[in-house]
Amino acid sequence: MSNAPVFSVRGVRYAYGKAAPPAVDDVSFEIGRGSFYTILGPNGSGKSTILKTMLGSLEPDDGSVHYEGRDLKSWGRRELARRIGVVPQVEHVPFPLTVQELVSMGRYPHIGLLGRTGVKDEEAIERALTQCGMEGMSSRSIEEISGGEMQRARIARALAQEPQTLVLDEPTASLDLHHEMETFELLLSLAEGSDITVIVVTHNLNLAARYASHMLLLNEGKIVGEGSPTQVLSQKTVEKTFQWPVAVVLRDEAGPNKNSPQVVPLSVSDIEQRKKS
Numbered sequence: 066m067s068n069a070p071v072f073s074v075r076g077v078r079y080a081y082g083k084a085a086p087p088a089v090d091d092v093s094f095e096i097g098r099g100s101f102y103t104i105l106g107p108n109g110s111g112k113s114t115i116l117k118t119m120l121g122s123l124e125p126d127d128g129s130v131h132y133e134g135r136d137l138k139s140w141g142r143r144e145l146a147r148r149i150g151v152v153p154q155v156e157h158v159p160f161p162l163t164v165q166e167l168v169s170m171g172r173y174p175h176i177g178l179l180g181r182t183g184v185k186d187e188e189a190i191e192r193a194l195t196q197c198g199m200e201g202m203s204s205r206s207i208e209e210i211s212g213g214e215m216q217r218a219r220i221a222r223a224l225a226q227e228p229q230t231l232v233l234d235e236p237t238a239s240l241d242l243h244h245e246m247e248t249f250e251l252l253l254s255l256a257e258g259s260d261i262t263v264i265v266v267t268h269n270l271n272l273a274a275r276y277a278s279h280m281l282l283l284n285e286g287k288i289v290g291e292g293s294p295t296q297v298l299s300q301k302t303v304e305k306t307f308q309w310p311v312a313v314v315l316r317d318e319a320g321p322n323k324n325s326p327q328v329v330p331l332s333v334s335d336i337e338q339r340k341k342s
């Protein structure tokens with residue numbers, strides 16, 4: 066297996082129109098194999114844009130993106146889809162499906178839209194359902210399951226591709242605490258136990274700090290922090306990036322990333338008290 070980074074992003078710049086300011090500007094980073102990597106930042110910081118350049122839906126104005134040591138432009142779309150499973154932030158399924166039928170769609174890069182599934186495909190589908198704890202719901206309509214269950218079904222669909230890399234855009238948006246934790250626990254188990262590189266775009270600084278091995282923090286299209294959660298989430302960096310006073314405390318409970326930083330936004334009364342002290 067190659068020792069090349071899973072993704073190598075070098076000097077990427079992209080602007081939505083010739084007269085527009087760059088949405089991302091001279092962004093460079095690498096994502097190592099088997100890591101749990103999160104991309105964070107305020108609204109409009111460039112998270113979605115850099116993700117789209119990494120997946121090939123946007124071509125950078127400058128710079129380059131390499132996947133598995135090859136220029137992204139040299140990969141065929143189906144070839145890439147066999148290696149990268151993507152869970153988008155928003156999608157609309159216009160017709161009723163069972164959970165099993167939805168997950169089965171993940172095999173399309175291997176068999177084509179009109180192909181029939183074989184034994185290997187069925188095994189991949191069942192394995193993905195089991196990994197996401199959805200095997201008991203396979204016959205249920207996706208219209209009858211909760212938002213958290215639907216998210217697990219969508220992750221299972223991506224896993225049915227048997228990807229080497231799993232990319233998720235805001236996977237816990239609109240989920241309650243239980244399903245947020247369940248989703249990040251699942252992603253950690255995939256990164257640690259399945260040799261899958263997990264890449265997550267999220268607004269949730271604290272969950273990212275608890276579960277991710279690496280972070281990329283963007284602001285106004287530029288990198289303001291990259292490294293471990295402790296290296297990135299300093300009080301000074303968070304306050305400057307999000308334009309709000311915070312306290313950064315270390316959690317001392319057992320679990321992933323013990324002593325990881327946790328960001329606590331300050332209230333107006335907290336701010337006044339800080340000024341007096």
